[in-house]
Amino acid sequence: MKLILVSFLICLASCKSLTKNKNSVVDNMAVANTVSFDLDREINNCEAQLNKSVPKLTDLTKHPRLIETNATEWKEIPNGRLVWTSGFYPGILWYMYDLTKDDKWKKEAIKRTEVFESFKTINEHHDIGFMMFPAYGNGYLFGDKMEYKDVLLTSAKSLASRYNPKVGTIRSWSNKMHPRWQQHITIIDNMLNLELLFWASKNGGDQKYYDIAVKHSETTMANHFRPDYTSWHVIEYDSISGDVLNRHTKQGYADDSRWSRGQAWGIYGYTMVYRETGDKKFLDFAVKLTDKYLELLPEDYIPHWDFDVPNKEKEERDASAAAVVASGLLELSTLVEDRNKQQQYYDAALRMLESLSSDKYSGVGKADSFLLHSTGAKSLGHEIDVALIYADYYYIEALARLKRMGQSN
Numbered sequence: 136m137k138l139i140l141v142s143f144l145i146c147l148a149s150c151k152s153l154t155k156n157k158n159s160v161v162d163n164m165a166v167a168n169t170v171s172f173d174l175d176r177e178i179n180n181c182e183a184q185l186n187k188s189v190p191k192l193t194d195l196t197k198h199p200r201l202i203e204t205n206a207t208e209w210k211e212i213p214n215g216r217l218v219w220t221s222g223f224y225p226g227i228l229w230y231m232y233d234l235t236k237d238d239k240w241k242k243e244a245i246k247r248t249e250v251f252e253s254f255k256t257i258n259e260h261h262d263i264g265f266m267m268f269p270a271y272g273n274g275y276l277f278g279d280k281m282e283y284k285d286v287l288l289t290s291a292k293s294l295a296s297r298y299n300p301k302v303g304t305i306r307s308w309s310n311k312m313h314p315r316w317q318q319h320i321t322i323i324d325n326m327l328n329l330e331l332l333f334w335a336s337k338n339g340g341d342q343k344y345y346d347i348a349v350k351h352s353e354t355t356m357a358n359h360f361r362p363d364y365t366s367w368h369v370i371e372y373d374s375i376s377g378d379v380l381n382r383h384t385k386q387g388y389a390d391d392s393r394w395s396r397g398q399a400w401g402i403y404g405y406t407m408v409y410r411e412t413g414d415k416k417f418l419d420f421a422v423k424l425t426d427k428y429l430e431l432l433p434e435d436y437i438p439h440w441d442f443d444v445p446n447k448e449k450e451e452r453d454a455s456a457a458a459v460v461a462s463g464l465l466e467l468s469t470l471v472e473d474r475n476k477q478q479q480y481y482d483a484a485l486r487m488l489e490s491l492s493s494d495k496y497s498g499v500g501k502a503d504s505f506l507l508h509s510t511g512a513k514s515l516g517h518e519i520d521v522a523l524i525y526a527d528y529y530y531i532e533a534l535a536r537l538k539r540m541g542q543s544n
Contacts (some may be wrong), residue, residue: 251271264328
C-alpha cells in the first residue's frame with residue numbers, strides 16, 4: 136500500500152482492544168491527515184541502504200554503531216557484554232524481512248543474531264533487554280524462530296535478577312562503571328527493557344517477571360518525572376530504604392534540564408506498559424508525557440538533543456529521539472479512545488516520519504544509514520551529529536507499524 140498524501144478514514148467505533156504484540160494494531164484505528172509521506176518509497180530506500188551496507192559488514196564479532204559526522208560508512212564496535220547497542224542491527228534485519236518477506240534478510244538476521252546467544256546470562260547491567268529483544272524477540276515474532284524462546288526466557292531471568300524489592304526498580308548501572316553514584320541507580324531508558332519481562336511472563340516465564348515490570352513502572356512514574364511531566368535521566372535510590380537520594384543526568388545538558396531522548400524513552404515505555412497491562416493509569420501517563428513532548432517540539436518535529444540547552448537553535452538535533460517517539464506514537468494512537476487524540480498522535484507521528492525521510496535528515500545518497508543527525512551523548516563529548524544504529528532501528532520499526540496499520544484498514 137502506497138502512502139502518498141496519507142489518509143485513513145475516521146472510524147465510527149473507538150479503540151477498545153489492546154494490541155497483543157508490539158506491532159499488531161486494532162483494526163478500527165483510522166484518522167484523517169494531510170501529511171505527505173510515501174511509505175513504500177521509504178521501505179524501498181531502507182532496503183537499498185541495507186543492500187549497500189550489509190556486504191561491508193562482514194565481521195560477526197562486531198556490529199555497526201555509528202557513522203561519524205561527514206563519514207559515509209558504519210563504524211563497527213565489538214559485541215561486548217557491556218555494549219548495549221549490539222541487538223539493534225539484527226533487529227533491523229528482522230524488520231526488513233518482516234516488511235519484504237525476502238529470505239535473504241532472514242538469513243542475514245539469523246547470522247547476526249545467533250553470534251551473541253551467550254549474552255542471555257548478562258546480569259552486569261539492565262541493557263540485556265535492549266540487546267536481546269530486538270534480535271531474538273524479533274526473530275521469534277517475525278522469523279518463526281521458536282528455538283529463540285529459551286534464550287529470551289533466560290535473558291528475562293538475568294534482567295529480573297537486578298530487581299531490588301526494597302526500591303521497587305531494576306538497577307540499571309554498575310556503580311563501578313558510574314562512580315558518581317554510590318547506591319541503586321535507575322535510568323529512564325530502563326523502561327524499554329521491561330518489554331522482555333512482559334513477553335517472558337506470557338510465554339512460559341515466571342509471573343514475577345510481570346510483577347517486577349509493573350512495580351518498576353509504578354516506582355518510575357512516582358519518582359522519575361517533574362510536575363510538568365518531563366523526565367530526569369538518572370535517579371539514585373537508597374538501596375535499603377528506597378528513598379530518592381539524587382536526581383541527575385548522564386547524557387542531558389544539566390541535572391535539571393529536559394533531555395529529549397529521555398522523554399522519548401518515557402513515551403514509548405509507558406505506551407508499551409499500557410499495551411501489556413491494560414491499566415489505564417499507564418495510558419493516562421503516556422498521554423501526559425506525549426502532550427508535553429509535543430508542546431516542546433520545533434516546527435519540523437525533530438527535537439534538539441536537550442530541550443533546555445542554551446542557544447538552542449545552534450545546537451544539534453536528535454533524530455534518534457524523533458524515531459523512538461514516532462514509533463511509540465503510532466502505537467499510542469491505536470490505544471487512546473478519544474478520536475481527537477487518535478488523530479493528533481497519528482498526525483504527529485507522520486509529521487515526524489516526513490521530516491526524518493526528508494533530505495535534511497535522510498542518509499539516502501549521503502551515507503549507509505537510514506537517518507543522519509542523531510546525538511548520543513553531547514554532554515560526554517561523543518556521538519554528536521552522527522548516524523546511530525538505534526535511530527535506524529526505531530525508524531524501521533515505525534515503518535513496519537505504519538504498514539500494519541494500513542493493512543488492518
